[in-house]
Amino acid sequence: MIWLTWRQFRPQAIAAACGMVVVVSVLAVTRQGLTSAYTAAGLPACHAHCATTASIFLDRVGNFDKFLDFGTVLLLLVAPALMGLFWGAPLIAREIAEGTHRVAWNQSVTRTRWTVVKLGLVGLAAVATAGLLSLIVTWWASPIDAASLVGGAAQAATGGNGVHVTFNGFAEARLDPVIFDARGVAPLGYAALAFALGVTAGVLLRRTVPAMAVTLVAFVAIQVVMPNFVRPHLLPPARVTVPMSVQHDQISTDAGTGLSTIQLAGSFSKPGAWVLSDTVITRSGAPASDVVVTPAGPVLTPLPKACLPTPGIGINGVGCRNALQALHLRQSVTYQPASRFWPLQWIETGIYLLLAAGLGGICVWQVRRRRTP
Amino acid sequence: MSSATTAIDARGLGKRYRHRWALADCTLAIPAGHVAGLVGPNGAGKTTLISLATGMLAPTAGTIEVLGGQPGSGPGQLARVGYVAQDTPTYAGLSVADHLRLGAHLNPRWDPSLASRRIEQLGLDPKQKAGRLSGGQRAQLALTLALAKRPELLILDEPIASLDPVARREFLQALMRVTAEQELSVVMSSHLVADLERVADYLVVLVDSRVRMTGEVDDLLATHRLLTGPRREAASLPASQQVISESHTGRQSTFLVRTSEPVIDPAWTVEEVSLEDLMLAYMGHASGSPQGQRLEVGK
DSSP, X not given: OHHHHHHHHHHHHHHHHHHHHHHXXXXXXXXXXXXXXXHHTTTTTOOSSOHHHHHHHHHHSOHHHHHHHHHHHHHHHHHHHXXXXXXXXXXXXXXXXXXXXXXXXXXXXXXXXXHHHHHHHHHHHHHHHHHHHHHHHHHHHHHHHXXXXXXXXXXXXXXXXXXXXXXXXXXXXXXXXXXXXXXXXXXXXXXXXXXXXHHHXXXXXXXXXXXXXXXXXXXXXXXXHIIIIIGGGTSOOEEEEEEEEEEEEEEEEOTTTOOEEEEEEEOOOOTTOEEEEEEEEOTTSSBOTTEEEETTEEEEOSOOGGGSOBTTTBOOHHHXXXXXXXXXXXXXXXXXXXXXXXXXXXXHHHHHHHHHHHHHHHHHHHHHTOOOO | OOOOSEEEEEEEEEEEETTEEEEXXXXXXXXXXXXXXXXXXXXXXXXXXXXXXXXXXXXXXXXXXXXXXXXXXXXXXXXXXXXXXXXXXXXXXXXXXXXXXXXXXXXXXOOHHHHHHHHHHHTOOTTSBGGGSOHHHHHHHHHHHHHHTOOSEEEEESTTTTSOHHHHHHHHXXXXXXXXXXXXXXXXXXXXHHHHHHHOSEEEEEETTEEEEEEEHHHHHHHEEEEEEXXXXXXXXXXXSEEEEEEEOSSEEEEEEEOSSOOOOTTOEEEEOOHHHHHHHHHTSOTTSTTOSOEEOOO
């Protein structure tokens, strides 16, 4: 049975191996430049005030490396889907569609064994492929990941919130919903689940192409639902309330509308944290009603009366400051700390592996049910 | 391994697809050691019966035992039954040699010399992909796969239906040769009555999802007669003569009757029946006709 599984899987395995060789060679060749730039920027020796150093390095990352950084993340999101589509969906559907299951099921091997061996071996290949990809990409991107983290920590130390160091469009923290799926062990779980989805759809629909379509839709749905609705709650999020700085002498007035605003600066500072919600609250703990979130951050508007200029006199600085203090604005943040990267990775991967095993059980049960003449 | 005396033993066997019974109330016992032909028009339930016998389907009603065991119940049972499915499926992307390796890997009783000898006799190129073989060659490859696992019972589902006459003849000759060489029971379905006539020594006729007639060919031929004489009604025949089919012209009647006694009425011209005519006569009856009840010919 192992021989037959391998013989049938050979063309797909060769195609995957070819793709893998291309990816590995490109990454192996380009990493040299990345590490030397990292060293040249002085980051390995940097211990304090490294924000500038990190940003110098990140600025120096070439366009091709940026493309690779983006591409590898994309690859790790797409690769499990491809394995579900091209390894999973045809695995049994193609046998049923072409009638060869009637050959396979009448050798001296039970259908249970046939299904388990096929599922197990090709599923293992899918998980191993995803694991190898994740390992290589994590290795390749480690200078960028490290610099982003250093940059975030440094930025936090100098007053920024340390969360929003962005590179290449992602918040380059490993907990960023997109990056998370492309690092660590999560790709293994995704690969197992996508593969099991493909096989199950194939067994139920008995035709390869519809099974591929269903697999794609279901898998993309999981990729959307998981980071947005499930992952934030896998571990109870941490919640913190910190003071909000609001400077009475930082009033800016829009020349067109005449609207006066004050920029608010929160003091939340957790490098690499995954911020789930970030609100400005008042003394009572309720969300502040006179805060508007703009692309540049939250601003206070309309301002308290004391901060509006009186014609001829201007702004009463002391009155305004007291009025602002009286608002007692604070920043309330729920977040997953950076230290939860691995716990979240293992929990999520565990969930995927359990789901995949459950789907595998459904496949075995369906094949045993003997509905197909 | 016990050598059972009954190849297929079905009791009250039925299979329903949603609202339609593909096979209903099927009770039969095909003895081992025969080449049994399973005949019937398209849609009569032949493939369903065979799928139940190979364990590809589970019965809705009744029971079926094959060589005394539950069909497809385990590796041991699977090893005892060889199966060539309808349209003789093979793996299109695998070569002839790959198919033999498949057989060797998946069957403990695999006979490699039998397999390679047959491939050689057939003149097949072992490197040839099965998808590029002709229909006849594919059927022969599927038969080789089923034979080399050394089964006690070989089940074939319309193996020759889609073949040209030459390939059909070669396939049947190959089949007859191996049944002579090996101790092998065969159950083979076909709607091609003339082909079955050449190989079968036991017959099961399925019509409208039901068993119409079963029996050994020699007994069937000995107990059926074609009567031709002046026109008369079927009801006027003696009770010992069961009318299977009748046809009338203005002055003349022809009856195919089943009788265990000699026909003595001098008004009749009595002829023996060919197996083909016999099968066609049984298949011509709808189950709702007066003679629709199940007939069994014993020894």
